[in-house]
Amino acid sequence: MLVRRLEQVNLALKKLTIRGSLREAASTHLSLGPRYENGFWRIGEWAPNATAIFLIGPFSDWKEMPEFALKRRDGSDCWEMSLPEEAMPHGTLFRFGMHWRGGSGDRIPSHADRVVQDVHTNIFNAQAWRPDPYVWQHGTMTEKLRAPLIYEAHVGMAGEGDGVADFHHFTEHVLPRIKRAGYNTLQLMGIPEHPYYGSYGYHVTSYFAVSSRFGPPEAFKRLVDTAHGMGLRVIIDMVHSHAAGNEVEGLSRQDGTPHLYFHAGDRGRHEGWDSRCFDYGKEGVVRFLLSNCRYWLEEYRVDGFRFDGVTSMIYHHRGMNRSFTHYDDYYGDEVDEEALVYLSLVNRLIHEINPSAITIAEDVSGMPGLAYPREFGGTGFDYRFAMGLPDLWTRLLKEVPDESWDLDKIWFELTNRREQEPTISYAESHDQALVGDQTHFFRMAGAAMYDHMGKGDPDAHIDRAMALHKMIRLITVATAGAGYLNFMGNEFGHPEWIDFPRHGNSWSGHYARRQWSLVDNVDLKYPFLAAFDREMTALADAGDLFASPRVRLLGISNIKKWLAFERGAMVFIFNFHATRSRVDHPVPVSPGDYSLCLNSDGQRFGGHGRVEEEQRFFSFPDAKGAHHIYVYLPARTALVLRRS
Known part of the structure; x- marks a missing residue:
């Protein structure tokens, strides 16, 4: 079957390039x-x-x-x-x-x-659009990215007011925040034109048009150009998995037939998403979609794409109500091999145009080979998302008191991946905060978030939320395969949820915004979380964390609620116990001299300051020659040590 898929890719490539490249x-x-x-x-x-x-x-x-x-x-x-x-x-x-x-x-x-x-x-x-040509100030990013630290954002909801923010506002006010926060890649949602604002941009109608609600094309070019000047890469959500069902402003019946761009009959409709499904077996459709990617790379100089809804593309059942528990699920008759051929072709094209471009697959099924080189039989994505992790954290926060968290299961989920396929991990994205749900921090803090986020307010609910928020994000970064993603505002514990203007909320934009004033207010605790996130990303970047793909478990106890692991020259130690601190706690390590480089309980992060900063730890052998260090490990605290 794998050989047949490779043959199909080569056949399609030969057919497309019979008259050129x-x-x-x-x-x-x-x-x-x-x-x-x-x-x-x-x-x-x-x-x-x-x-x-x-x-x-x-x-x-x-x-x-x-x-x-x-x-x-x-x-x-x-x-x-x-x-x-x-x-x-x-x-x-x-x-x-x-x-x-x-x-x-x-x-x-x-x-x-x-x-x-x-x-x-x-x-x-x-x-008709023919303005004075935009004059680019910075070249295309050509250096291969070492590891993506992704800041997922939405331009329209990036303002503090209830209205729709634009490209100019984002360029002037949000890009500097992303740079200061330590991220190196900006992932933008909703850039191609979409008629329904509340779709997040996932019901696209005009694939070659920048959404005019955020400003003219030149303003988007300036955003990308300015980001490049800051050393930030810009990737956009590419929705080639489906299209809006709109007929006048969409592609649904462009020439009167329902199957010009899409499959005929039921296969051409995604009932769960109320949208149309592309027919990747048609040469005209493949050329249209390939051209779409080339256009964004060349016209707007974006640095790559996060391909949305890949699971829906590569299975006839669209991944709906499927659990994917056996490898047979990846090779049966339900696999849409024409979609896999297209994905292989588009990855080839993107990297031919820009070898340093980034492509990411949003796939929940775990299809083997998506993020594996084409020359070895893979589909050619640079990365895939570890989509099970935010679901894990959300489920735990909703259903299980942290005193009862199963650390063995958490460790398994954090590290359950194929080493050959680079993965990007995240604790929460925009999905976890959609209307009807909440950001992780708000779920932990509850109503106390409205009244007890003052810097001098010692509230127990807020204390727990801040401690776990830092620990969850740190352990997710530290165990990530090849990169990390954060959604706009979540780095400082943004409250409440996301709800775009719609009939059900009287077309209010109150929840489709970002309250930057919270993190700018030094009298509140939000800056503590932002400071921790900033040092966490700096540690991952400066320490070249993802250059060491192997994560070695040093010790774990589900009863005592602690675990420790080693990655490269760094040791990460977590005490998830709600009340019990540990004195002179032994941690098995590689022989060496260790310095404390990050402490989630530090006062500058809103912690209690129970651990002395800038400590050094020296390993000692036991009777069997195994080396240990001995640390003070407060309750709900994480420490990061670096071996000299």
Whole structure:
């Protein structure tokens, strides 16, 4: 089966490159959609089932007129026309009047690079966009990233007010925070155009257009450019797993058929997500999706992609209500091998265009080989997410008192991965705080968070929440395979949940924002959590933590609630016991001299200061020659030691 999959990839590659390179095959955006060339707009569209297409806009009084009709290319399924710039100057709104056998309807061009919504009518239109070219100040990031420390963010909810924040605000106010926090990679949600704000950007309608609700394309370019100047890479969520079911502003029935871009019948609909499922067996669809990635890499100089919903792509059952408990689940008839071929091709293309680009698979199934090199039979992603970990922490915080946590099970989940496939771990992302749920810190602190986050307020609920928040995140980072992710604001224990404006909340943006004033207020405890997170990421980066993939367990006791492990030159020691501190606690280590480099109980992190800072520990052999150090380990505290 693996051999057959490799053969399918090679066959598809040969077919796509029969007239040139893979990069040339990924070029539909250069021949379709609105393109400005030498004083003329060239308009093209792939629409095999169309019988007529008209360009409509203010130039035609929004009527279908013969002089604005597209012509079918000879022997082709593509239509095209041209008109002088003065007929459609910069800023002009337009769309297609599409006709097919038995029907007609308005459509947005599939390759439109600028789509805007009328704030009064909510109607979407394409827009002729020809501003002064953006002048880039910084080059593309070409150095291979050592290990991604990812800051997941959403531009619209990055402001403190109830409104939708824009690219300018994010560039000026949020990028500096990310840099100071110690992260090296920015992962942005919701960048391609999507009509429903509350979808987080996962119901895409226009794949080549930057979401206009956040500002013009040039503002996004400035965001990426500024981030590069700070040494930050920028990756975006790429939603090639499904598309919005919208027909006028989406691709659902672009030429009147429901199966131009998507599978026909039930296979073309994702009932759980109320969306359409791409047909990766069609060459036209594959070219469209490949071109989409090339476009974002070249036009906006993004540094890669987090591919959303990979599980839904690679199984006919979409991963719905499946547990994936046996390897047979990865090789049976339910696997969509055409999707795997596409993913292999797109990874090849991305890394041909930019060898230092980052690709990450969001897959909950554990399909072997997704993050394994193509030349060895893998799909070619650079990383995959360890998606079981946030579910583990959420389940524990919801259902099990921390006094009863099973450390053996926690350790297994933290380290259960294939060493050959680089994984990125995280304790919580945006998913854990969606409406109906809560951020981890808010779940632990409860109502006390509203009244007892003052720096001088010794509240027991807050004390527990702060201690466990630091320990959970540290142990997740320290055991991560190849990288770490944090969602915007969670590094300082952001309260409450995320809920975008919708009918059910009277279209309020109160919970679709970030309260940066909390972490900026030195009279509150939020800065303590931010300081710990900053030193934690600095330790992982400066200590080159992920260069040592092996994590060696030194000791664990489910009864005493402590564990210790070694990674490279660092030793991590955790005491999860709620009340019992341990004096002169023996920890088996490699022989050497150790210094204390991070202490979660430090007063600068809102702890009790029970451990003397800048200590050194010397290992001593026992009667059998095994070496130990002896440490004071307060309750709900984590220590990190480094061997000299």
